[in-house]
Amino acid sequence: MQQSNIFEQILIKFPQVAEEDLTKAVIVPKQLLLEVVNYLKSGELLFDNLHCITAVDRQERMELVYIFYSFKNHNRVILKVYLTSEGPEVESLTKFYRSADWFEREVYDLFGVKFMNHPNLSRILNPQEWIGYPLRKNYSHPEFIKMPRY
Secondary structure, eight states, X not given: OOHHHHHHHHHHHOTTOEEOTTTOOEEOOGGGHHHHHHHHHHSTTOOOEEEEEEEEEOSSOEEEEEEEEETTTTEEEEEEEEEOSSSOXXXXXXXXXXXXXXXXXXXXXXXXXXXXXXXXXXXXXXXXXXXXXXXXXXXXXXXXXXXXXX
16 A cells, blocks of 8 residues: 555544645644554554654654554554644553553653653653753753754
């Protein structure tokens, strides 16, 4: 099944989603995330693997990027959820995928996104006493040196 067909199937069930022009990612409103993920995992699409979760700080918003893979159908789909930069939070996917546990902890540790209902949302890379989120554009630390742009 081609990426466009996957998007069309999701769109039929969830008309509030959109497709990002450049990446063809499915943009999901955060309040629909759990429903869409449940559909991806248990519906006919059978996305049984959460391959990756990451975030992108766009300054005006935070983008969460979820990559799912179906071993049975050999397909992948990318979901994006747009969050506000101030106090970004979204529901955890740990009840659907065990891999979400560490992926969400990493995004929390580096970007400060809070995953509600996560069973153990704590830092995974930085020490527990660490202040701030190193991959945020506004991150500042006395020992942090910004590289010049060329």
